[in-house]
Amino acid sequence: MSTDAMRPLNTTPQGSTARLGASLHVKGEISGNEDLHVDGSVEGLIQLEDRKLTVGASAKLTADVVAREVVVYGSVKGNLRARDRIEIKKDGSVVGDLTTARIMIEDGAYFKGSIEIDRHAESGEKDKDLDKPAYTRAAAAAPAPAAVRTPAPTATAPAAKTN
16 A cells, blocks of 8 residues: 555645646646745646745746745746745746735846835734725825915005105
8 A cells, every 4th residue: 555545635744845847737726735836837826825936947927926935936927925025036037016025136037016015914914905906005094184274364554655
């Protein structure tokens, strides 16, 4: 009998990383509770809440990503959200919006999109309106401009002319 058949399905050795090989193409959603290294292509959603995603040099992702940490050596078209950090290496390419607590973009990397530094993400605090676009959250959080009182102009009578 195979030892794989005897091993419980929910145990994953610490430090192990699942791999999606260069010849594999996935359309749909990938979710899980282990680190993932992608060298193939993925279209859809990758959701690894508390894990690390590594986008290999030959990888092509057209996907939104939610993970603890994202490291990009290949090509990503989609939004990246990482609770801890996002790294775009020198040959990496990202077209999409980034939301993370820490960011590193090496010289030579390509990036087109916006970056939102979410200071609360790393500490585990949840922001109730993260589903809203960043510009609407910023407008709601900004204090309303204070009303400015200007004194009413006073009319002065012309000085009497004396001869």
